[in-house]
Structure formats: C-alpha cells, structure tokens
Amino acid sequence: MTALWVTLLVVLALALVLRWQRPTWYWMTFGVTFAAIRVLIRYRSAMDACGLTVPPARWRLALARVTNRPVPEARSPRILRLRPTATGLVLRLKLRPGQDAFDFSASSDRLRHSFALHNVVSREIRSGVVELRMTGYDVLKLVRMPTAPPSEVLRIPVALREDGELHYRDYRQAPHALNVGATKSGKSVYQRTLVSGLAPQNVALVGIDCKNGVELFPLAARFTALADNPTDAADLLTALVQYMGRVYQVIRAEQRISVSLPDAEITADIWDLPAHLRPVPVVVVVDEVAELALAASRAEETRRDQIVTDLVRLAQLGRAAGIHLEICGQRFGSELGKGITMLRAQLTGRTAHRVNDETSANMAFGDISPDAVLAAVQIDRDRPGTAVAGDSSGGWSRIRAPHTTLRQAVDTCNAHAHRTPSIPELDPFRPALPVRVHVGKVQPKTASAPAF
Structure with a gap:
C-alpha cells in the first residue's frame, strides 16, 4: 500500500513538473486524456448552455404524443471526429438543420470555459461541417x-498561431501586406x-530602410538593392517600375495567342512562362513607410508624391510581374497624405503587433473585422512578437x-549570399557589404577643444 502511494506521489510530482517546464510533454502524457474525457462528458450540457442545440423534429414530437412518451430533448450537433494533436484537440461537428457556423464562432469563448481549455477557434470546413480547434495550453507563451x-x-x-498551427506568409495568395506595430512590439523581429525565410529561396530582395539602414543593411549580402534615405528610395522605386514594364514586355512576347495554342500555355503573369524565361520574383521590404510619406518642403512634397505614386503602381500592377510589397510602419493612415489610403486598399495581408491606440489598429483592421481591432489593442506589452494576422476576407488569428x-x-543571409540575383535596372542600388567596425576606448585628447 505504501509503494502505491509513493508511486502516485511520484506521478503527481512528475505531472506538475512537466506542466510547468514542458507543457507540450504534459499535454501529450496527461492533459490530452483528461481533456478528451472532459469534453465528451460535458459536450451535451455545454451545447445546450451555449444555445447550440435545435428543437426536436415535429415528427418526433407527434410520435411522443401518440405513444404517450416524454417529450424528446433538444438535439446537439453530431460529433464526427475527436482527434488529439500536440497542442490540443480537434472536434469536428455535423450541424443540424437550421444551425449556422457563425453561432459556433460567436460561442467560442463560452465553449472555452465550458471545456476548461485555453482557447477554442471555430472554422467552417464545408457546408454543414464545423471544426473546433481547441488548445490545451498557451502555445504562444x-x-x-x-x-x-x-x-x-x-x-x-513566419510564426505560430494560437491554435498550434504554423502561420505562413504566402505571397502567391496575398501578394502585398501591411505590418504595423509600436516600438518594441516585435515588428522588426517578424521582419527578420x-x-x-526568403533568403534560401530563389527570390530577389529589395529593401528600403530610412532609419539610416540600421535594420536591413546588416543583411545586405542577400539584398539585390537597398536604399537608406528617401531620395535613394524614390530613385529605387522608379527603377522598379521600369523593371516591371520590361517584365510585362516579356509576358506579352510569350503569350503567342493563336487557335492552335493550348489553353494551359496562355499566360498573363510570370508563373506560366517557360522556366528559362521566367523572371525572378521580387519582394520589396519597406521598413518605415512614414519616412517616405512625410514632407517638410515643396521639394520633399514632389518627391513624396512620386514615391507614393510608384508604390501604388507597384501594388496595383506588380503581382503579375512577380513584384510583392511588404510595407512596415508604426502608423499607416490618411494623415500621411494623399494616396496612402489607396495604397492601403491594395495590401491584402494585414499584421498588427501591439499598438498604442485603437486608431492604429483601425488602420490595419478597421475595414476588415472589428473583432481583430479589439484583439490587436489587447496584446500584452510583456509579450513582444505577438500579433494579429488577417486578410481582406475578414479572417484573423493571433500569432507570435x-x-x-x-x-x-545575418548568418542566414551571408550563407545564402550566392543566391542574390542581379537585375540590370537595380544594379546602381546594389549594396556594398558593411565593413566591420571595431569600437575601442576613446583616446584622451592632447589639447582642449575651443569652447563655442
């Protein structure tokens, strides 16, 4: 009997240590079993309490009256599958007639409390089938x-979602994206x-970093072109527009539309061109867009209008030419001047790190989802790198x-420096590799400097 108690104490101590130090191991060894039993036991009562049941069919009520039997209870959605994962449970449900997938999204927070799990995310798989992805612990911690x-x-x-899945930055699905966030929110880490992730791939990286290049110039070995001030940025964007025009000429020359040409060989972008003619895709990373849009004089206003016009042109026409924009900044609103809202409308992907006010979150998600705005405002300051990612379709999720x-x-970019392609239009902006600077002690001055 004593040995049994000792074994139970050891197992309990092991479970507590794993839950504190290795939550994934705890979940796979103990948590998943307890959670699955808890979900199955509480399922019917939770569905009823959350209003996710439907009244019995009329024929069941009529049959109960004829046979003098008790009135049948309300029916819950039918469980199709309960699958454990490394971070939680996946519950797939078949909806009853009259139910809507939105009801489950609206009740996700109540289901989280009912099942005593960390998070519940609902999504519609197909018509009449809803999947609840439940996480057993805080995967973003x-x-x-x-x-x-x-x-x-x-x-x-690029990140981990709150449901334990990977979050991808897919430029083929969302060609252009906006990334906003306050200082020390993790925006630069997301950018790195x-x-x-792009460095090992066959892509051309173009950077605009108006903070004197402190963010992107250390990665210069992998960049085809870099600009560290608004004047060079204006010339670089003009060269990109010229390059885009040359790519469109290649596409037009290779379309060769005729009656005998198979439909599969007709193309309107670079992806269906023959491999030996396909231009390399280009990803343009703008570190702080506000520095490009601010102007203090008439000459700077002219330069600013040119920059914004070229960015809008690249956003509207660049996808087919394989040019993609990643616009980063602390704020991105109409106060930056004419054309900014037009540019924002072309940025399909949206990522918002911690922001200082609700207005900044509205700049990213105000035209997409009010719930995403609220989630972005509630990001904890002690969790840098946490963000809300969404797109123009209205879907969003928390990521880190x-x-x-x-x-x-820097090591990754240096290791893949040989993959950096050369584009003739961008050769004048090819960055020189940074020189290592050794900072030593300041030598004492031999003579005192004159006072001013």
Missing part, C-alpha cells in the same frame, strides 16, 4: 516552431524572420513569431 515541410516558393512559415536575433538573420 514560449514559441517552439514545429518542423515544417520544405517551403514552397514565396510561402514562408521573414527575410531569413519566434525570436530571431539579428546575428541569426
């Missing part, structure tokens, strides 16, 4: 990126992770990028 399959071109895993240090990003 300490981000551990799972092993991802080999990355596709322009599809990079993105560049590190892994902590990628500048040294890790």
Whole structure:
C-alpha cells in the first residue's frame, strides 16, 4: 500500500513538473486524456448552455404524443471526429438543420470555459461541417516552431498561431501586406524572420530602410538593392517600375495567342512562362513607410508624391510581374497624405503587433473585422512578437513569431549570399557589404577643444 502511494506521489510530482517546464510533454502524457474525457462528458450540457442545440423534429414530437412518451430533448450537433494533436484537440461537428457556423464562432469563448481549455477557434470546413480547434495550453507563451515541410516558393512559415498551427506568409495568395506595430512590439523581429525565410529561396530582395539602414543593411549580402534615405528610395522605386514594364514586355512576347495554342500555355503573369524565361520574383521590404510619406518642403512634397505614386503602381500592377510589397510602419493612415489610403486598399495581408491606440489598429483592421481591432489593442506589452494576422476576407488569428536575433538573420543571409540575383535596372542600388567596425576606448585628447 505504501509503494502505491509513493508511486502516485511520484506521478503527481512528475505531472506538475512537466506542466510547468514542458507543457507540450504534459499535454501529450496527461492533459490530452483528461481533456478528451472532459469534453465528451460535458459536450451535451455545454451545447445546450451555449444555445447550440435545435428543437426536436415535429415528427418526433407527434410520435411522443401518440405513444404517450416524454417529450424528446433538444438535439446537439453530431460529433464526427475527436482527434488529439500536440497542442490540443480537434472536434469536428455535423450541424443540424437550421444551425449556422457563425453561432459556433460567436460561442467560442463560452465553449472555452465550458471545456476548461485555453482557447477554442471555430472554422467552417464545408457546408454543414464545423471544426473546433481547441488548445490545451498557451502555445504562444514560449514559441517552439514545429518542423515544417520544405517551403514552397514565396510561402514562408513566419510564426505560430494560437491554435498550434504554423502561420505562413504566402505571397502567391496575398501578394502585398501591411505590418504595423509600436516600438518594441516585435515588428522588426517578424521582419527578420521573414527575410531569413526568403533568403534560401530563389527570390530577389529589395529593401528600403530610412532609419539610416540600421535594420536591413546588416543583411545586405542577400539584398539585390537597398536604399537608406528617401531620395535613394524614390530613385529605387522608379527603377522598379521600369523593371516591371520590361517584365510585362516579356509576358506579352510569350503569350503567342493563336487557335492552335493550348489553353494551359496562355499566360498573363510570370508563373506560366517557360522556366528559362521566367523572371525572378521580387519582394520589396519597406521598413518605415512614414519616412517616405512625410514632407517638410515643396521639394520633399514632389518627391513624396512620386514615391507614393510608384508604390501604388507597384501594388496595383506588380503581382503579375512577380513584384510583392511588404510595407512596415508604426502608423499607416490618411494623415500621411494623399494616396496612402489607396495604397492601403491594395495590401491584402494585414499584421498588427501591439499598438498604442485603437486608431492604429483601425488602420490595419478597421475595414476588415472589428473583432481583430479589439484583439490587436489587447496584446500584452510583456509579450513582444505577438500579433494579429488577417486578410481582406475578414479572417484573423493571433500569432507570435519566434525570436530571431539579428546575428541569426545575418548568418542566414551571408550563407545564402550566392543566391542574390542581379537585375540590370537595380544594379546602381546594389549594396556594398558593411565593413566591420571595431569600437575601442576613446583616446584622451592632447589639447582642449575651443569652447563655442
């Protein structure tokens, strides 16, 4: 009997240690079993309390009256499958006639409390089938990126979602994106992770960093072109527009539309061109867009109008030419001047890190989802890297990028420097590799400087 109690105490102590130090191991060993039993036991009462049941059919009520039997209870959605994962449970439900998938999304927070789980996310799989992805612990507390399959071109895993799945930045699905966030919110770390994911791929990276290049110039070995001030940025964007025109000429020359040409060979973008003629895709990373849109004089206003016009032109026409924009900034609203809202309308992907006010969140999600605005405002200051990611379709989720240090990003870019392509229009903006500067002690002056 004593040995049994000792064994139980050891198991209990092991469970507590795992829950504190290794939540994933605790979930896979103990938590998943307890959670599955808890969900199955509480399922019917939780559905009823959340209003996710339907009244019995009329024929059942008539049959009960004829046979003098008790009135049948309300019916809950039928469970199709309950599948455990490394971070939680996946519950797939078949809806009853008259139910709507939106009801489950609206009740996700109540279901979370009913099942005593960390988070519940609902999504519609197909007509009449809803999937509840439930996480058993806070997967964003300490981000551990799972092993991802080999990355596709322009599809990079950049963060972990709150449901335990990988979040991808897919430029083929969302060609252009906006990334906003306050200082120390993790926006730069997200940017480094993105560049590190793009570095091993056959893409051209173009950077505009008006903070004197402190963010992007350390990664210069992998960049085809870089600009560190608004004047160079204006010339660089003009060269990109010229390059885009040359790509469209290649596409027009290779269309060769005739009666005998198969439909599959007709193309309107670079992706259906023959491999030997296909231009390399280009990803343009703008570190702080406000520095490009601010103007203090008439000459700067002219330059600003040219910059915004070229950015809008690239956003509207660049996808078919394989040019993609990643616009980053602390704020991105109409106060930046004419054309900014037109540019924002072209940015399909939206990512908002911690912001200082609701207006900044509205700039990213105000035209997409009010719930995403509220989620962005509620991001904790003690969790840098946490963000809300969405798109123009209205869907959104909480994500958190892994902590990628500048040294890790530099090493990745240096290791893949040989993949940096050369584009003739952008050759004048090819960055020179940074020189290592050794900072030593300041030597004492031999003579005192004159006072002013």
